Amino acid sequence: MLAVVPPPVTVRVPAKVNLHLAVGDVRKDGYHELATVFQSLSLTDEVTVAIADDPGVEVTGEGAESVPTGASNLAWRAVRTLAAHVGRDPDDPKVRLVIRKSIPVAGGMAGGSADAAATLVGLASLWRLDIGRDGLANLAAKLGSDVPFVLHGGTALGTGRGEQLIPVLARHTFHWVLAFDRRGLSTPDVFDELDRLRAEGDPPRVGAVEPVLEALSSGDPRQLALLLGNDLQAAAVSLRPGLRRTLRAGVNAGALAGMVSGSGPTCAFLCTDADAAVRVAAELSGAGVCRTVRVAQGPVPGARVVSTDESPRPIPPEVHA
Numbered sequence: 001m002l003a004v005v006p007p008p009v010t011v012r013v014p015a016k017v018n019l020h021l022a023v024g025d026v027r028k029d030g031y032h033e034l035a036t037v038f039q040s041l042s043l044t045d046e047v048t049v050a051i052a053d054d055p056g057v058e059v060t061g062e063g064a065e066s067v068p069t070g071a072s073n074l075a076w077r078a079v080r081t082l083a084a085h086v087g088r089d090p091d092d093p094k095v096r097l098v099i100r101k102s103i104p105v106a107g108g109m110a111g112g113s114a115d116a117a118a119t120l121v122g123l124a125s126l127w128r129l130d131i132g133r134d135g136l137a138n139l140a141a142k143l144g145s146d147v148p149f150v151l152h153g154g155t156a157l158g159t160g161r162g163e164q165l166i167p168v169l170a171r172h173t174f175h176w177v178l179a180f181d182r183r184g185l186s187t188p189d190v191f192d193e194l195d196r197l198r199a200e201g202d203p204p205r206v207g208a209v210e211p212v213l214e215a216l217s218s219g220d221p222r223q224l225a226l227l228l229g230n231d232l233q234a235a236a237v238s239l240r241p242g243l244r245r246t247l248r249a250g251v252n253a254g255a256l257a258g259m260v261s262g263s264g265p266t267c268a269f270l271c272t273d274a275d276a277a278v279r280v281a282a283e284l285s286g287a288g289v290c291r292t293v294r295v296a297q298g299p300v301p302g303a304r305v306v307s308t309d310e311s312p313r314p315i316p317p318e319v320h321a
């Protein structure tokens with residue numbers, strides 16, 4: 001009899017930007033209490049999961065050379081976590097991942113988290129698991145604070161360490177320009193730098209979140225632009241002073257406002273509309289303040305299957321001499 005191998009599954013998953021990021025005190029577990037508004041963007045990674053006898057991870061695209069392909073790859077950790085959860089052998093999951101990256105590595109846009117979320121969705125389909133979005137969200141939270149949001153997508157309020165989500169109404173498509181820096185920043189280093197700055201002085205803190213939610217429901221980018229804020233920005237700029245120039249250049253190019261995305265160093269610029277975003281992107285790429293410029297819009301859906309090769313490939317039975 002022929003064994004039928006389920007076809008590979010490809011999942012597309014968005015990057016995120018934090019429109020509002022209030023960082024509170026450090027908790028006993030070392031994480032900071034957050035109140036944040038996430039938005040998912042049309043800058044996406046794709047992960048293909050396939051049954052394979054030679055398990056492993058392949059990475060191509062943006063920053064691929066600095067992504068680990070071993071046990072520390074967050075997407076591979078997602079494979080092991082889901083395998084263990086459903087009673088499969090995490091040390092021999094018989095799965096191969098191909099990750100095609102567009103999200104900058106260590107860029108503050110949840111790139112590794114996105115790949116982990118995509119892997120959970122892809123494997124749930126490949127292994128035909130009856131797990132549901134809530135089940136996946138619980139596993140996602142174990143993998144990292146940003147993983148539940150990129151699984152979910154859209155616009156959402158995140159509390160706790162960022163993993164507890166409430167969907168937020170956003171009545172408009174918002175247009176963004178993203179400036180990638182030449183090197184990444186480590187998320188723990190940026191949180192540590194904020195703690196240091198707070199021990200020494202009084203770095204700026206974002207205001208209340210409610211006006212941000214109102215601006216989102218009004219759909220007016222000008223109103224939202226006035227309210228964008230990120231407590232981690234001072235820390236990211238302290239570690240990477242050149243970001244000041246990048247932020248200024250985006251606003252000079254015509255953006256409504258600019259901010260550091262999450263823990264940085266990517267800078268995100270909110271624009272009036274799609275045409276303005278293209279103009280700002282063109283001018284910013286000529287300014288020589290960053291490595292690459294991209295245009296994106298948000299919100300977009302979270303991790304979702306975009307293709308399965310519908311015809312399962314029969315594999316011939318093993319032939320023994």
Ligand SMILES: C[C@](O)(CO)[C@H](O)COP(=O)(O)OP(=O)(O)OC[C@H]1O[C@@H](n2ccc(N)nc2=O)[C@H](O)[C@@H]1O
Pocket residue numbers: 018021030031032033034036108110113143144145146147160161162187188191262263
């Ligand atoms: C900066 C943000 O991207 C904003 O959405 C996130 O807070 C970071 O989320 P993430 O990269 O998924 O972070 P995790 O993998 O959960 O944590 C990495 C490290 O970041 C720091 N961290 C993260 C989240 C949080 N609420 N407080 C923290 O202090 C901790 O040092 C932690 O060890």
Ligand SMILES: Nc1ncnc2c1ncn2[C@@H]1O[C@H](COP(=O)(O)OP(=O)(O)OP(=O)(O)O)[C@@H](O)[C@H]1O
Pocket residue numbers: 066067068072073074075099104105106107108109110111112113115116146184185187262263264
């Ligand atoms: N699949 C992956 N993609 C990118 N980086 C990964 C992946 N798996 C592990 N890493 C490691 O994680 C580190 C952080 O990368 P990532 O792109 O997730 O950062 P980030 O976008 O700044 O994270 P966040 O915004 O969630 O704080 C990288 O330096 C890399 O070594």
